[in-house]
Amino acid sequence: MSLAIILCLAILSAANDLTLGCSSKSPAPDQNNPSTNPSAIKNMLGDNVQTTPYDNSGYDSKNGQANDPSDLKCDFSGPCCWKNSKPPYDTMEWVKASGDPDPTKFQSNFGTSSAPSGNYLLTSSDTQAGPADKAEFQSCLIPCAGDSIKVTLKHWQSSGGPKIQVCEVAQSDPNTLLGCQDLPSSGPGPDTVSLPPGQNVYIAIVGYNMVGKGGNMDIIQDINVDYPPCSSSPQPTTAASATQPPTSAAPDISGECKKVANDFNSGMGNYGPCDTVPNTFQQAGPDPFKNPATGVAKSPDNSKYAAAYLKPGDKACMQSPSGLFQNNDYQVKFQEYKATEGISMRACCDTIEGCPYETGSKVEKGDFRQWYQGAVTCKKGTSKIIYVAENKGPNEGGVGIDNIQVFDASGANQVC
Structure with a gap:
């Protein structure tokens, strides 16, 4: 028996189950993980x-x-x-x-x-x-x-x-x-x-x-x-549907839809300030808006977005009048970001009171640098969509909105 083996056996005997290269056993599970x-x-x-x-x-x-x-x-x-x-x-x-x-x-x-x-x-x-x-x-x-x-x-x-x-x-x-x-x-x-x-x-x-x-x-x-x-996104319907006569004179909503939808890469579009709130949103990005700790992180697609920076007690609001909802309900989806505890975000139809979408003001550590998906359904007859953010907390912080898209009322089919 070689001296190396004798030494190895001696070490094992003294340390019971200790393995120092003398065994091919797999490592034991890490109890600290x-x-x-x-x-x-x-x-x-x-x-x-x-x-x-x-x-x-x-x-x-x-x-x-x-x-x-x-x-x-x-x-x-x-x-x-x-x-x-x-x-x-x-x-x-x-x-x-x-x-x-x-x-x-x-x-x-x-x-x-x-x-x-x-x-x-x-x-x-x-x-x-x-x-x-x-x-x-x-x-x-x-x-x-x-x-x-x-x-x-x-x-x-x-x-x-x-x-x-x-x-x-x-x-x-x-x-x-x-x-x-x-x-x-x-x-x-x-x-x-x-x-x-x-x-x-x-x-x-x-x-x-x-x-x-x-x-x-x-x-x-x-x-x-x-x-x-x-490469396989749904294509517009062509010949088959074109041969069917329309059952009613439905208005062309594409222009009105684009007044609501916005990715903010080309500016604020149809969105402007609200009458009753002095502060509004502005185009920002693609870099973070304001400081890294309390500002707005990069948007979901690393592009431009709408942002506001709120001191305690501040509000910011933007709205877009549109005839989109003249004859039908539509669901509007968007991404939103809140940087600090105490900031609430609302998406509203016609008025900033009783809004169908509100996030509440709670922000946890796990929310840091995360954008979240939001959606609001505005009913037939709505004349404008409104986004309003309010800082009810003790610290200043940023809020962001991006990639506003319009879907049918079910939320399954994108309109624009």
């Missing part, structure tokens, strides 16, 4: 659930790019065009799981008996995590989506705080989550989130708010993504 902590999984799901690290090979095999929406379909039975993000973009990991959860434990921790089966992903913490801790699961790059990106998935969040949101990430600004929308707290769905169209964007599914003291877990399963690639 909450998303791979086996005690959290056992306590919340039972002994039947097994986990393994998520394999990024499906993402790598596509060179990180989706050629078709079907590339982003994932049931976790094999490689997917998705990957775990790494620090500094997140601090936790999604891991692959299989096996049926213990029914009693699952009901107690998730408040439902409808548990996942087969393959799924989870991220967890057996103790209270920090408010900035999150696990980000990122899709392959979408080169160009000609219309809304619809993301459908099943999900479960344990009681006590954990949340899941679906966001966009621009390739040009990987640090910023855009247009984030929280999934309902009552799973499992499936639920669908509609993200804005765009070029060179990723989808991010983010587990966060792991603030429960008795254990936290998010679970996702069966991801489906649908969008029309720019």
Whole structure:
């Protein structure tokens, strides 16, 4: 027996299970990483659930790019065009799981008996995590989506705080989550989130708010993504529809629609100040507006946007008169940004009182540098749409609006 082997055996004998290059065992799970902590999984799901690290090979095999929406379909039975993000973009990991959860434990921790089966992903913490801790699961790059990106998935969040949101990430600004929308707290769905169209964007599914003291877990399963690639966006109807005589003399609404829709790249368009509010919005961007801490972050598509900067007690308002709503209801979608606690945003039809859309003034740490999707439906007979922001908090801060688009009343079909 060689001297090296004798020394190695002696070291192992003295240190029991200590391995110093004398064994080929895999490293033990990192007990300090909450998303791979086996005690959290056992306590919340039972002994039947097994986990393994998520394999990024499906993402790598596509060179990180989706050629078709079907590339982003994932049931976790094999490689997917998705990957775990790494620090500094997140601090936790999604891991692959299989096996049926213990029914009693699952009901107690998730408040439902409808548990996942087969393959799924989870991220967890057996103790209270920090408010900035999150696990980000990122899709392959979408080169160009000609219309809304619809993301459908099943999900479960344990009681006590954990949340899941679906966001966009621009390739040009990987640090910023855009247009984030929280999934309902009552799973499992499936639920669908509609993200804005765009070029060179990723989808991010983010587990966060792991603030429960008795254990936290998010679970996702069966991801489906649908969008029309720019080369296959719906084309205007031609010969077949042109041969049908109109049933009524419907007015051409395209001009009126464009008075409401605006991406602000060419200025404020038809939007101007409101009669009763002294401050208004101005064109800004593509760089952040005002200072990085309390100003407005880059817009979802890294372009220009409308912005205002409010001191405590200030209001800002912009409005656009339009005949768009003369004969029908329409839904108006937009992206909005609030920088500091105390700022509220309203989208209104004709009057700034009793507005159909209001965000409230709460801003959490997780909202920092994030744009959110908003929508307001204005009824038939509305003569103008109004956006008003008010700072009721103690600190000054910025507010932004971008990518205003008009849809039919159902919100399914874009008009302009």
